[in-house]
Amino acid sequence: PDSFPTSARLFERARKVMPGGNTRTTVFIDPFPIYVTEGEGCRVKDADGQWFYDCINNFTAMIHGYAQPEQVAAVTDQLRLGTAFGGPTPSEIELAELLVGRLPAMEQIRFANSGTEGVMMAIKAARAYTGRPRIVKIEGAYHGSYDFAEVSLDSAPGNWGDMPASTAYARGTPQGVLDDVLVVPFNDIAALRAVFAQHGATIAGVLIDPMPNRAGLIPARKDYLEAMAETAHAAGALVIFDEVISFRLGHSGAQGLWGIRPDLTALGKIIGGGFPVGAVAGRAEVMAVFDPTRGKPALPHGGTFTANPVTMRAGLAAMHALTPEAFAHLDDLGTILRDGTNAALARLGLPGACVGLGSLFKVHFTAGPITDYRSVYPGKVEKARLEAFHRGLLNRGVLSASYGLFALSTPMTRVDAGKILAAIEDTLSDVARAA
Numbered sequence: 001p002d003s004f005p006t007s008a009r010l011f012e013r014a015r016k017v018m019p020g021g022n023t024r025t026t027v028f029i030d031p032f033p034i035y036v037t038e039g040e041g042c043r044v045k046d047a048d049g050q051w052f053y054d055c056i057n058n059f060t061a062m063i064h065g066y067a068q069p070e071q072v073a074a075v076t077d078q079l080r081l082g083t084a085f086g087g088p089t090p091s092e093i094e095l096a097e098l099l100v101g102r103l104p105a106m107e108q109i110r111f112a113n114s115g116t117e118g119v120m121m122a123i124k125a126a127r128a129y130t131g132r133p134r135i136v137k138i139e140g141a142y143h144g145s146y147d148f149a150e151v152s153l154d155s156a157p158g159n160w161g162d163m164p165a166s167t168a169y170a171r172g173t174p175q176g177v178l179d180d181v182l183v184v185p186f187n188d189i190a191a192l193r194a195v196f197a198q199h200g201a202t203i204a205g206v207l208i209d210p211m212p213n214r215a216g217l218i219p220a221r222k223d224y225l226e227a228m229a230e231t232a233h234a235a236g237a238l239v240i241f242d243e244v245i246s247f248r249l250g251h252s253g254a255q256g257l258w259g260i261r262p263d264l265t266a267l268g269k270i271i272g273g274g275f276p277v278g279a280v281a282g283r284a285e286v287m288a289v290f291d292p293t294r295g296k297p298a299l300p301h302g303g304t305f306t307a308n309p310v311t312m313r314a315g316l317a318a319m320h321a322l323t324p325e326a327f328a329h330l331d332d333l334g335t336i337l338r339d340g341t342n343a344a345l346a347r348l349g350l351p352g353a354c355v356g357l358g359s360l361f362k363v364h365f366t367a368g369p370i371t372d373y374r375s376v377y378p379g380k381v382e383k384a385r386l387e388a389f390h391r392g393l394l395n396r397g398v399l400s401a402s403y404g405l406f407a408l409s410t411p412m413t414r415v416d417a418g419k420i421l422a423a424i425e426d427t428l429s430d431v432a433r434a435a
């Protein structure tokens with residue numbers, strides 16, 4: 001039913017006390033967002049009492065969906081014991097040991113409260129370690145809300161020269177921020193080498209999401225990542241992986257799948273078991289910039305709720321449940337949905353493709369090969385199709401991100417995947433008829 005009267009009413013109330021009724025840009029949809037009241041397994045209920053398959057999963061964070069018993073038990077116990085203290089707790093050591101044990105490139109880790117902070121600390125650690133100001137990033141890649149990480153996020157076609165320009169995402173971004181972020185096209189070894197040849201001595205690190213969501217959700221090539229490591233290291237710079245999303249691709253994250261060892265890795269989302277979290281991890285020699293045991297560290301970092309034991313224990317429960325079998329199950333569901341969606345697009349003669357890996361997929365309505373941010377930049381027609389696709393799925397009981405992203409969860413079964421695919425097929429038929 002294209003009818004959400006309670007959500008509409010809640011939004012009117014919200015508009016009076018929050019700008020545009022909104023406290024999180026990413027969850028706004030036009031004309032109003034769907035308010036959610038509860039979740040169970042792979043479904044959520046909206047304020048009008050309707051249940052949906054949830055393929056957003058809080059923008060990929062809820063890999064076990066909702067109310068997973070182990071997470072509920074751990075958190076309930078900790079609520080009784082106290083939720084945050086002015087001192088460390090044993091739980092942070094446990095989660096640190098687990099994560100460091102899973103990722104060969106991570107010798108040490110440090111927690112924070114969001115992926116934004118994880119990325120920010122990784123960038124600042126690269127600067128502190130190298131004593132250099134600049135970073136290199138990929139055109140159109142999203143890394144959270146730190147000024148430097150936001151550069152070129154929505155670079156418009158007018159700025160598309162041979163080399164990407166450093167464009168501001170938010171009005172009022174200081175020119176100094178733009179000067180210190182060098183932007184390169186995705187999967188382009190020659191362009192990366194050219195930037196390092198010109199600016200190598202001032203570059204602290206190169207920031208890369210191995211499967212950048214907003215830049216198309218296609219994987220970085222292994223030879224590109226290898227060339228990136230070689231080029232950066234030759235210039236004395238570091239490689240920073242943003243695995244805030246891609247850590248859900250496998251037991252050792254994307255870096256495990258690709259067999260690459262970055263110097264630093266930013267984490268977030270799934271490692272907090274549904275609670276606010278971020279982290280930076282990496283080689284011990286680099287992570288030493290945070291070490292306070294020999295006086296003021298090169299890079300001091302605090303945070304009132306950092307490593308709070310609720311997040312730590314929820315994260316531990318979530319990570320323990322993410323066994324190799326759980327990843328195999330997620331991969332199976334992802335394959336069913338990607339293959340089925342691509343078959344439907346082909347059958348209907350709709351331009352577009354369904355891309356991604358493991359539990360993540362994305363539907364693009366752009367024609368032509370999907371290679372980078374520019375290749376998936378939606379024109380008017382593609383935007384209208386994305387909107388119709390999102391709305392059609394909503395009306396068929398499936399929540400997806402408004403820009404075409406889907407994230408699956410472990411409680412989903414093959415039967416659920418079949419039902420989600422049927423909704424996708426029906427919706428694509430409508431989109432094709434309207435085309």
Ligand code: PMP
Pocket residue numbers: 059113114115116117119142143144145209213242243244245268269277278
């Ligand atoms: N990096 C990536 C790749 C992300 O997708 C996100 C959030 N969607 C972030 C960083 C920022 O994480 P957070 O929203 O927890 O600040």
